[in-house]
Amino acid sequence: MKKIWSGFFKHFLTLLLISIIFISGILLILELRHFSFPEEQEEKYSQRKYCVLVLGTSANEAFITQVYEGALSVSREYNTAVILHVPNSQAENISTQTLMDYAEYLKPDCIIAYMNPNEKNLKLPKKADGSQIPIITVGNYIPDIPSLSYIGINYSQVGKIVAEEITSSLKNSGSVYIIDMNMDNNPNYSMLMNVLMNSINSEKDITVNTLTLPMNSSFSREDAIRQQIASSDGLKLIVSLSEEFTVLTSQTLTDLNIVGKTQLIGFGDSADSHRYYEKGIISTLISINTRDIGVKAMREFFEFRETGYANNYVTSKVEVLKRSSK
Amino acid sequence: MKIETFKNFFLSLKHSSIRAKIVFSLAVSTIITMSLTILLSVIVTHILEDSGKSYQSNAELDLYLMQLSETEAAMETYMHYRTFESIDKYYHYEAAAERTISMMNDRPSENEFLQREYKIHNLSLTFLELGNKAIAARRANNSLDTDYYFKKCLDCYNFLRSEIIDLNMLYFTRNATNYNTMKNNTSRFISRAILSILIILVSVSILIYMSIMKITQPLKEISQVALKVADRDFDITLFNSDSRNEIGNICRAFDAMIISIREYIDTIWEKAMKENELREKEIEMRALYTDAHFKALQDQIQPHFLFNTLNTGAQLAMIEGADKTCYFLEQVADFLRYNIQHPGSDATIQEELGMLDNYIYIMKVRFGERYKFIKEIDETAFNVRMPNTILQPLVENCLKHGLKDVSENGKITIRVQKNSSDIQITISDNGKGFDPEKKDRIMSDAERGSNGIELNRHDDVNEEHVSAGLVNVVSRLQLYFHSGNVFDILPNPEGKGTMFVINIPDNTEHNF
Numbered sequence: 001m002k003k004i005w006s007g008f009f010k011h012f013l014t015l016l017l018i019s020i021i022f023i024s025g026i027l028l029i030l031e032l033r034h035f036s037f038p039e040e041q042e043e044k045y046s047q048r049k050y051c052v053l054v055l056g057t058s059a060n061e062a063f064i065t066q067v068y069e070g071a072l073s074v075s076r077e078y079n080t081a082v083i084l085h086v087p088n089s090q091a092e093n094i095s096t097q098t099l100m101d102y103a104e105y106l107k108p109d110c111i112i113a114y115m116n117p118n119e120k121n122l123k124l125p126k127k128a129d130g131s132q133i134p135i136i137t138v139g140n141y142i143p144d145i146p147s148l149s150y151i152g153i154n155y156s157q158v159g160k161i162v163a164e165e166i167t168s169s170l171k172n173s174g175s176v177y178i179i180d181m182n183m184d185n186n187p188n189y190s191m192l193m194n195v196l197m198n199s200i201n202s203e204k205d206i207t208v209n210t211l212t213l214p215m216n217s218s219f220s221r222e223d224a225i226r227q228q229i230a231s232s233d234g235l236k237l238i239v240s241l242s243e244e245f246t247v248l249t250s251q252t253l254t255d256l257n258i259v260g261k262t263q264l265i266g267f268g269d270s271a272d273s274h275r276y277y278e279k280g281i282i283s284t285l286i287s288i289n290t291r292d293i294g295v296k297a298m299r300e301f302f303e304f305r306e307t308g309y310a311n312n313y314v315t316s317k318v319e320v321l322k323r324s325s326k
Numbered sequence: 327m328k329i330e331t332f333k334n335f336f337l338s339l340k341h342s343s344i345r346a347k348i349v350f351s352l353a354v355s356t357i358i359t360m361s362l363t364i365l366l367s368v369i370v371t372h373i374l375e376d377s378g379k380s381y382q383s384n385a386e387l388d389l390y391l392m393q394l395s396e397t398e399a400a401m402e403t404y405m406h407y408r409t410f411e412s413i414d415k416y417y418h419y420e421a422a423a424e425r426t427i428s429m430m431n432d433r434p435s436e437n438e439f440l441q442r443e444y445k446i447h448n449l450s451l452t453f454l455e456l457g458n459k460a461i462a463a464r465r466a467n468n469s470l471d472t473d474y475y476f477k478k479c480l481d482c483y484n485f486l487r488s489e490i491i492d493l494n495m496l497y498f499t500r501n502a503t504n505y506n507t508m509k510n511n512t513s514r515f516i517s518r519a520i521l522s523i524l525i526i527l528v529s530v531s532i533l534i535y536m537s538i539m540k541i542t543q544p545l546k547e548i549s550q551v552a553l554k555v556a557d558r559d560f561d562i563t564l565f566n567s568d569s570r571n572e573i574g575n576i577c578r579a580f581d582a583m584i585i586s587i588r589e590y591i592d593t594i595w596e597k598a599m600k601e602n603e604l605r606e607k608e609i610e611m612r613a614l615y616t617d618a619h620f621k622a623l624q625d626q627i628q629p630h631f632l633f634n635t636l637n638t639g640a641q642l643a644m645i646e647g648a649d650k651t652c653y654f655l656e657q658v659a660d661f662l663r664y665n666i667q668h669p670g671s672d673a674t675i676q677e678e679l680g681m682l683d684n685y686i687y688i689m690k691v692r693f694g695e696r697y698k699f700i701k702e703i704d705e706t707a708f709n710v711r712m713p714n715t716i717l718q719p720l721v722e723n724c725l726k727h728g729l730k731d732v733s734e735n736g737k738i739t740i741r742v743q744k745n746s747s748d749i750q751i752t753i754s755d756n757g758k759g760f761d762p763e764k765k766d767r768i769m770s771d772a773e774r775g776s777n778g779i780e781l782n783r784h785d786d787v788n789e790e791h792v793s794a795g796l797v798n799v800v801s802r803l804q805l806y807f808h809s810g811n812v813f814d815i816l817p818n819p820e821g822k823g824t825m826f827v828i829n830i831p832d833n834t835e836h837n838f
Contacts, residue, residue: 014536017529021358024522024529028365031515032372046437051444081434081441105452105482106445 048081052298053106055099056114060139061086062243063290064114066269067138070294071112078302083108100125103133110148110301112294114139117186134304136297140188141313149300151293154315155188158286159195161318162239165265165284166200168322169237173205177232178239179225179249180212192241211238221245226252235262243268246285250276269319277321285321292316341570344541351537355530362523369519373512377505383497386426391490393423394453398483401457405464405476416461420454427451439500442493449486456482544573551580560588613805616798633662657687665715672806675742675749676708682717682740689725697729697736707744712830713802719795720753720826728757728824739820748832754818754825765815768793772800773810807831 054071056064068084075082085102087094096119103111104125111125111133117140124146125133137147166176178196181189200208211228225248229235235258240246246266253259259281266273269287277285293316304310339350400416403409427450431443456479463471547565554562564584565577640655661684664677673681679701686699721738729736741752771793803812807830814827 010536014533017533021526021529021533024526025358025361025365028362028369028519028522031518032369046435046440048434048436051434075436081436081444083434083441083445101478101481102485105485106448107452 048075048079050078050080050110051108052080052082052110052112052301053103053108054082054084054112054294055096055103056086056139057094057096057099057116058087060114060116062270063139066290067112067114067294067297070291070296071298072294073291074295074298078298080109080298082298097122108133111135112297113137115142115145116140117188120144134301136300138293138297147312148304149297149310149312149314151296151300151314151316153188153288153318155192156195157315158288158318159192160199161286161320162192162241162265163196163199165286165320165322166237166239167203167206169263169265169283170206172203174236175207175209175234176200176237176239177209177211177235179241179245180210181242181245189241222248222251225249226255229253229258229262230256237263237265240264240266243270243273246282247272247276250281253281274321277323280323283323287319287321289317289319341574343571344573347537347541347571351534355534358526358530362526366519369515373508376508381501384494384501387490387494387497390423390426391487391494393419393426394450394483394486394490397423397454397457398480401461401476401479404461405472408464413461416457420457423450423454427454439493439496442489442496446486446489446493449482449489453479453482453486541573544569544577548573548576548580551584555584555587560584560591609805613801616801630666633659633666636662654688654691657684660684661688672711673714674708675710675712675751678712678714678717679703679708679740679742681715682721685718685721689721693725696734697725697738700737700739702739702741702743704742704744704749707742707749710749710830710832712828713806716799716803716828717751717753719799723796723826724753724755724757724824728755728760730757732757745832749830751828751830752825754820754823756818756821756823759817759822760815760824764793768796768800768815771797772804772813803828 052071052075054064054068056067064086065084068082072082083106085099085106087099096113096116099113100122103113107125107127113135115137119140119142122145124135127133132146134148135145137145137150138152141150141152170176197208200206211225211232221244225245229238229249229252238249238253240249243266246264246268247270249264249266253262253264263283264281265284265286266276266282267286267288269290273282273285273287276282296314296316300310300314339347342350397416397419400412400419403412404416427447430447430450431440432447433440434444435441456475460472460475460479463469463475544565544567551562551565554560562584564581566581567574567577569577636655636659640652640659643649643651643655661681664681664684689697690699717740721740724738729738735756737756739752739754741750741754743750743752800813804810806812809831812829812831814829816825816827817823818825
């Protein structure tokens, strides 16, 4: 009996040692995988057929980045690589023409470019054969530019939406303070304001006031907003038409501890804006789906490639997030 | 099927020769060691290659940037001074730059590095195209086009340079990250590798040790068994090995050898036992035969008739007043009576001496004062038993042989002496002595159990009768006392003559 157990133990020990040797060897071999970098593997499967260049100046970096992300989200659908080119800093003062020249040097299949208002005499980029590279404009509509399509915001519609929200928030009576952005020379802003004012003015019991920020003030924008809001009594509703002012106003309302007393209708689709909305500081958040602009731009270009036709004017979605009033 | 194959493989391994097992063990350990070495070499080579590769991209970009810079500088020089050297230099570096461009990624890509490379590729092509156009315009002395293309070329070059620097920095950052990752991986790998190698080496060493033990253990057992066999210790356990290799063969041969040795020993032992039994039986047979022969002789004599007749003669002599004759006849009758009443085996020393006295009286009557009989008897030995009719034949031998030619002063001495370990009876004469050859013959005859009787010999019947009597006496003494040293024939220490010595062991079973 002892001999049988001894033999069994020896066989078991032999198998165990052989298993240990194999497992140790396999583990050593598996260590090799730590020495290959994933980027090298990913590179093999990243090649695309088409190239779309998204251009914009640094002043509009946030906007154009959102457009880029929208275009990137559908790039695989169209077997396309999307390149974003935004100058590094505002100090470089690069013009839109410089960007166009860059595009001509790079020779992409399509360009999605942010147009500043009043852009004139732009020399559009050409291919090697001299034909124009298809260009889709965003930001501001410039009729003189022979773009394939313009994907933009219907500011008239936005003005109407803001007017509706004001009316709804004040329940058809009360005072609203609109933060003046000093962009009267901006046609889009002018259109928006015109439509807004026209719509509000039809409500006789609603008074529209403007919170004007001093242009050449030594104060920062935050202090300027704070000063204006603090000095204004009985603020029930504030409207901010830009994301930057929306966030600053939210911070001011929080600091002054008048969140529950003063409602805020703001613009923006960043994480900060949404966070203030979730906290209830912003009662109505109007966001323009900038990513949708990029998506639509891609679709227009490739529809043009396939059919030879594209929509000249496409508007992006406007989303309204609203908290129910207590 | 696979299980059967594995089973057959392991069985063949188990029954393979020692040489095959050793070679197999060595081969496996060598393969494992070599595999480890090769694996480590591959890993180290991979690490070194990756380390080198990681900064190769930077080096290549630096070189390309240098080529572009030289190209641009040569073009500028040509634009300004239109020298042969500058145009030659331009084309030289332009060719080098083109070669580099051809190796770059020329397709759009999602991967950031490949994307930038694509941009550099396209910008580079545009740069060279514009440069060539500027050169051509300069050659054609077209200042308008020269300025236009040169300006655009420089513009493009700035973008290109910026992209190359950005990509270089990106590569550098990635390479630095990869280097740190590789460094961490390497140090982790080294510690794991050392542990794994130690485990593998220890396991391999244990396996080799076990293999060696498996091979040498049977040899050790065989050597121990061999030493025991050499020491004539055959009480060992058989191997009963079922292995089909050399060790198994040796074990089976050893087992066969041990078995056959044991059988041989058993056979010899049985034979010896049988021989002993047969010899004892033969001795008993001879004793019985002698006894029977003696009894037959006694029967032949018809002792009762003789005894009765002698008694009748004694009475007649007494009636006639012949007292001496009557006493003589009574002594003879007593002598005969002793032999009749002790038909069996033994008597006490006292009884034996009594019978001897009767015989001595008869001899004295016959021979007168010719012989002298001296007795020195230790009466404490009287109760010791011995075979009967021992002393009388010895005395008779002295008279008939030793003192045969002695006409006067013949002396026979009878001594009974009790010693610490035995009782010694000596019967000696001062006659002619005993022939040593006859003594040897008598002793050997007694040893063999032969009575030395040859009834058909006639040349010296008396001598033959005396020898037979002495052989009978010696045989019966040896048989009775189970000893070969109970009787001896020596020269008389008192001078000349013979001395018969009987050494009776002082054994209680023969005493009262």
